[in-house]
Amino acid sequence: MASQVSLRVLTEDHIMDVHNSSLRLLQEVGIEIEYQPAIDILRNAGQKVEGNRVFFDPDFVEKKGL
Numbered sequence: 001m002a003s004q005v006s007l008r009v010l011t012e013d014h015i016m017d018v019h020n021s022s023l024r025l026l027q028e029v030g031i032e033i034e035y036q037p038a039i040d041i042l043r044n045a046g047q048k049v050e051g052n053r054v055f056f057d058p059d060f061v062e063k064k065g066l
Contacts, residue, residue: 030055
């Protein structure tokens with residue numbers, strides 16, 4: 001018996017919603033990084049650091065293409 005696969009493509013608005021939500025999470029929740037040299041580089045680049053957690057400014061992410 002053949003299965004049917006359903007595929008729904010995201011609209012441009014939905015893609016932007018996902019992108020903007022990702023930027024907000026990077027800024028508000030941040031990412032925990034274990035590698036101290038990377039933390040130091042990001043701190044020196046102006047990103048907020050608390051312990052091993054780095055919070056990314058949305059403009060930084062956009063400019064760097066992260």
